Amino acid sequence: xxxxxxxxxxxEIKELHxxxxxxxxxxxxxxxxxxxxxxxxxxxxxxxxxxxxxSAEVVATEFPQMIKEAKVxxxxxxxxxxxxxxxxxxxxxxxxxxxxxxxxVNVTLCFSANQALLAxxxxxxxxxxxxxxxxxxxxxxxxxxSEIRQIYDNYDYPTEILTASVRTVNHVKQAALIGxxxxxxxxxxxxxxxxxxxxxxxxxxxxxxxxxxGQKIA
Ligand code: G3P
Numbered sequence: 001x002x003x004x005x006x007x008x009x010x011x012e013i014k015e016l017h018x019x020x021x022x023x024x025x026x027x028x029x030x031x032x033x034x035x036x037x038x039x040x041x042x043x044x045x046x047x048x049x050x051x052x053x054x055s056a057e058v059v060a061t062e063f064p065q066m067i068k069e070a071k072v073x074x075x076x077x078x079x080x081x082x083x084x085x086x087x088x089x090x091x092x093x094x095x096x097x098x099x100x101x102x103x104x105v106n107v108t109l110c111f112s113a114n115q116a117l118l119a120x121x122x123x124x125x126x127x128x129x130x131x132x133x134x135x136x137x138x139x140x141x142x143x144x145x146s147e148i149r150q151i152y153d154n155y156d157y158p159t160e161i162l163t164a165s166v167r168t169v170n171h172v173k174q175a176a177l178i179g180x181x182x183x184x185x186x187x188x189x190x191x192x193x194x195x196x197x198x199x200x201x202x203x204x205x206x207x208x209x210x211x212x213x214g215q216k217i218a
Contacts, residue, residue, distance in 0.1 A: 002160075004184035004187065005025060006164065006186050008188055009035060023052045024053040025052075040076055043073065055080075055106045056080050066089060075110050078105070084108070086107050086109050086119060092122075105123070106125065110144075111133070113148055116129065116148040116151065120157035127148065129161070130164050134165075142171070148161050149161060149180065166184060167189065168189065169189060
């Protein structure tokens, strides 16, 4: 399973990248706002750190302007993956960006299996179902991941399932059990994956016993 980090915070990306936890990055207009930077500059800084796909989102809602924006974003770096919304114009842009610009496309704001089917048919590299936001409505976001997995496997669609709006470590585990290709999570959630109280307790005991031996390894 690939781990993408869902942030436009360059410092966080650098730190997580050093830990080997970053296979790619996803950003969106809200995350760019939070970063306080200009989308082209922030995206360039991220692409200088990360070799894998870095999603940068168009903000236009109509096809011609989406393509104009996609061209600007694509120029930033070779690993920029253009993110488009799951609308009819977005799906049309997905096809054009894949065929004419030869770029990866991440189709975002997916909330149903049929939407995911349309994205696969449009040649999306990634589909981004927002599990946390589905949970917020009282439904189960992970059911959607299972449905998409089944549909994509039924037809051998190469579109990768990028589980997004991940809020908890349990979302990561469930997505992995179902066989999602990618999760994108905020830095805090990625860091939390390593935590277990028995690991902390066990390590403290080993360190205390080791001190009593009076030995040094190096
Ligand atoms: O990956 C999509 C993500 O940025 C949305 O997350 O927590 O705002 O639903 P959230």
